[in-house]
Amino acid sequence: MKALGKILGIIFLGLLLILVGLGFALTHWFDPNDYKDEIRQLARDKANLELTLNGDIGWSLFPWLGLELHQTTLASAQTPQQPFAELRMLGLSVRVLPLLRKEVQMSDIRIDGLNLTLQRDEQGHGNWENIGQPAKDSARDDTPVAQSTPPEPAEGAKDNAALPIQLDIDSLKVNDARFSYHDAQTGQQFSAESIQLETDAIREGASIPLKLSAFFGTNQPVMRARTEVRGNLRFDTALQRYQLENLRLTGEASGEPLNAKTVTFSAQGELLVDLEAQIAEWNSLKFSANQLHALGDLKVRELDDEAQISGGLSIAAFNLRDFLEGLGQTLPEMADANALGRLEMSTRLSGTPNSILMEELRLKLDDTTLTGNVAVADFSTLALRAQLKGDRMDLDRYLPPKSEADSASTARQAEVKSSSQAAGDGNSPLPNAPTQQAWSDAPILPMDLLRQLDFQLAVNFGELVFDKHPISNASLSTQGKAGLITLKELRADLYNGHVDASGKVDVRNALPQLAIASTISNLPADKFIQLDNQPSPIKGLLDLKADFSTRGNSQKSWVDNLNGKADFLFSDGVLVDANLDQYLCKAIATLNRKELSKESRSRDTPFEQLRGNLVVTNGVANNPDFKASIPGLAISGNGSLDLRVLGLDYHIGILIKGDQREMPDPACQVNERYVGLEWPLRCRGPLELGAKACRIDQDGLGKIAGKLAGEKLTEKLDEKLGDKVSPELKDALKGLFKR
Incomplete structure (x- = not known):
């Protein structure tokens, strides 16, 4: 046996030497x-x-x-x-x-x-x-191939192939x-x-x-990036399982979207791809980009079909303003230079390669906390869906700062100031009607952006501040697609009042179309009817029902093309700087041919109700049924508000209800002949003047004087003539003096 082993060893050694020799050869x-x-x-x-x-x-x-x-x-x-x-x-x-x-x-x-x-x-x-x-062989292609069953591989070959x-x-x-x-x-x-x-x-x-x-x-776009990836790869081909452990990705990027800025980024975590289970995971995810730092995990299922994404994401608090500026993004100027100074977020994620849903979202922006759900239903169209609830937000911080008025507004301010100085204490002539445009013609709506939007938005806020107005229980529901934006609902409480509105903005054509319907109840009017830091000309609780439409893309075009109607009612209010008693006293003193013994002292006039209807045509609001109820007086009139220049032009009549009304001066004591007469006022000028734009209507007062004189003469004719003349002649003489 030993000899046989030795012989076999020699044979194998010889074969090996032969193989080595053949390889060398x-x-x-x-x-x-x-x-x-x-x-x-x-x-x-x-x-x-x-x-x-x-x-x-x-x-x-x-x-x-x-x-x-x-x-x-x-x-x-x-x-x-x-x-x-x-x-x-x-x-x-x-x-x-x-x-x-x-x-x-x-x-x-x-x-x-x-x-x-x-x-x-x-x-x-x-x-x-x-x-x-393989390259096509024409001769082989033309030759029919006999169908045959390949021979079964040997059992050992099967095992080896497996x-x-x-x-x-x-x-x-x-x-x-x-x-x-x-x-x-x-x-x-x-x-x-x-x-x-x-x-x-x-x-x-x-x-x-x-x-x-x-x-x-x-x-x-033009972009450049440098990246480096480090980690430990582990794979199992039989299980089709691949892992990248201790992943460290670092780099920096720059280019056109960053406007010459550079963003430094990094990512860490554990990657797993299991093709047998059709899943991919990124666990212990850490990501950073400049000031932004995030943690989370991602899981993708059904890799061979429409992948399903799930996971979570948490972003630590960071300065959003500095972050965006570091990405080369120019932020619009805001009233508060510190706005967007803090952002943090946490959410659960789900979606597909073409959509994402952020559930259980909690986002804190500056002093505001928002919760709810946000989704991008389709990345290709940026279809946004959001349902959010916020606690408190001061919108004024994020709006553009109050800028210097444009030339049209500046010219009008000068005109209002001149009219106010000329108005004085009310003894000056009637102010002229304003002529200067009150509105800017700068574009407002981002037309191209609005045409691209596809969104459905529902937002509720406990408290909002807008233009310094405290708004509570605000609810907004709106949607937009392909340039048609619908305001389905806007509700809010203001100063113990309530606002309810709906509307549409249609930018599908070159000229935008806008429409709004609103109902306002119990709203303090003086908080809103105020222009250019002037005091409101009226105080009271406003009830309003309005339906308006317009077109254009600027304040000026919106007002110039404004059409619609409104019903208004002011209750328990005050006409600011409107001394109607003084106007009435001047008119009566004039008829009494007496001088007022007291100087005019400006004071407000309280009223119980002030109501009417407005019909707006191309920026001019006609008010044919103006009525006001003041203790001892009834006021009615008609006129117009030219919204284009914010001017008013009214004819007003004041009716004394009885002869017991106390007047401010002995020269204007009311006698029984004055009761029941409608005493005329004419109001014309800038809307900011309010009652300062009103004067006694001298033409109307002359008619009252003629009427009173005719009545006095009629009385004397009756006393002198008695029954000496025929009734026909007496009536003719009375009619002559009444003309």
Whole structure:
């Protein structure tokens, strides 16, 4: 037996020496460079690939099957003049004997100067298409292929084929690689340059340290980024499970969207892709971009179908203003320079690759806390859906600061000031009607943006501050799509009053169309009827029902094209600086031919009710049924409000209800002849003047004097003539004096 063992050992040693000798002979007597043409043809036939070998082929056979290529290019056989890959050097070697056990044991793999260029032409054809498909052989295509059943592999072969390939590579190094893509149809370009990849030993089931760095760029928009990825790769091909542990991604980016600013970003976490379970996870996620720092986790299911995303996200408090400015975004000027100084957020995430839903959202912006749900239903159309509830928000902080008035407004302010000075204490002539435009013609609506919006928004606030007005229990429901924005509901409480409104904004055409219907109840009028820091000309609780429409895209065009109607009622109010007793006293003193003994002292006039209807036509509101109820007096009239220049023009009549009314001066004591007469006032001038724009209507007063004189003369005729003349003549004489 010992002799047999020795003989077998000698035989195996001899065979090994023969194999080594054959390997030496093959590698020294056989030169693969002599067969470049055959290799190229084989690539054309088997892979539809045009292979150009400009450099030498280096190789070894045993115990390592080694290969080294230099200056190699690859192209599709259909476009051989357009290589999609260039390679400066590729070097690898594989142990021969482990290959028989389906084990790939390799030394270092080195790839230098790989340049991968993918292009799609104007017809949409890519220079990489049809690669890997065998070239068509016309003779073979025309020959019918006999159908036969392939023989069953041997049992041992079955077992061997079922075994997975085992990888064992000492390291992988990719140096100075480049990738570029260009689409001639869209003009889109993408590139990755200076790609460096290094790994330690690659073995299945083991932790494989790796490092990858590259410079990326795009042209639409122009962007440049530098990135580096470090981590430990672990994979199991049998289970189709791949992990990237201790991921560390860092980099910085700049470009057109950042307006010459640079953003520094980083990400950490544990990545897992399980193709058997069709899931992908990013756990222990940490992300930062300049001042922004976030934590979370993401999970994706159904990778082979429409992926389903779930997870959570938490963003630590940061300065949103500084962050946006660091991204090159110019913020509009705000009344509060510290607005947007703090933002933090937490939410649960769910969605698909084309949508995202943020549930259980809690967002804190400055001093405001918002909770609810926000969703982007379709990223391609930016379809936004939101249901939010807020505690308190001061909108004035985020609005533009009060700026200097434009030229039209400045001119009108000068006109109002001049009229106010001329009005004095009410003894001056009637003010002239204003002529200066009161509104700006600057564009207001962002037309292009509104046409793109697709949103459904429902927001509730416990407290709001807008234009210094405290608003409580505010509720807003609105939606917009393709340029049609509908205000479904707007409700709010103000100063113990209530506002309810709805409306539409249609920007689908060149000229925007607007409509609003509103109901106001129990609202303190003086809080809102106030212009250019002037005191309100009226106080009281306002009830209003209005329905208006207009068109245009500026304050001026909105007012110029305003049409609609409104019913108004002021209750328990005061006419500010409106001394109706003094106006009435002057009129009576004039008829009594007496001088007032007291100087006029401006005071307010309280009223019980003031009501009427407005019909607005192209910015002018006609009020045919103005009525007011004042203790001892009844007031009625008609007139108009020219909203374009904020001017009023009214004819008002004051009716004394009885003869017991106390007057402010002995010269204007009421006698029974004055009771029941309608005493005339004319009000004209800027709306800001209020009652200061009113004067005694001298023409109307003359008619009253003529009427009273006629009545006095009639009495004397009756006394003198008695029954001496006929009734017909007496009536004729009375009629003569009444004219």
